[in-house]
Amino acid sequence: MDTNPPLTHTHTRRVRFADTDAAGIAWTGRIVEFALDAIDAWFRARLDTDWYELNIDQDVGTPFVRVAVEFRSPLTPRDTLATEVRVAKIGRSSLTFAVAGRVGERLIYEGELTCVFVTRSTGRSIPIPEVYRAKLA
Numbered sequence: 001m002d003t004n005p006p007l008t009h010t011h012t013r014r015v016r017f018a019d020t021d022a023a024g025i026a027w028t029g030r031i032v033e034f035a036l037d038a039i040d041a042w043f044r045a046r047l048d049t050d051w052y053e054l055n056i057d058q059d060v061g062t063p064f065v066r067v068a069v070e071f072r073s074p075l076t077p078r079d080t081l082a083t084e085v086r087v088a089k090i091g092r093s094s095l096t097f098a099v100a101g102r103v104g105e106r107l108i109y110e111g112e113l114t115c116v117f118v119t120r121s122t123g124r125s126i127p128i129p130e131v132y133r134a135k136l137a
Helices: 028-047 051-058 130-136
Strands: 008-014 064-071 080-090 094-103 106-116
Touching (some): 028 080, 064 094
Antiparallel strands (some): 064 106, 080 094
């Protein structure tokens, strides 16, 4: 029996009026925020921790060093967004996530985001801690 959840996780959220810009669609910056929220949910589901616990309790940060997002379709407060997160690449000290946000079958955005594990107090990169690397296997 596999005790690890799958490397793919879907995070769902309702789009709010406060997420929109003057055009009445989700503001560009919110799309990146939605992707980051989904990745944080992936951390909780897959690694049994979140960014706050990593930073505060373990002195481990995961700053993002690369964010690439392509927008495919507008998003409004009428929509419920489902963002799928999967691990695209596991490096020595980095994780690259592939994300895709959809409303039903309609693709809203897709992209890749890469974070690096660091010691929070020094800001220096570290290998992915073994307790987490084991959960990625």
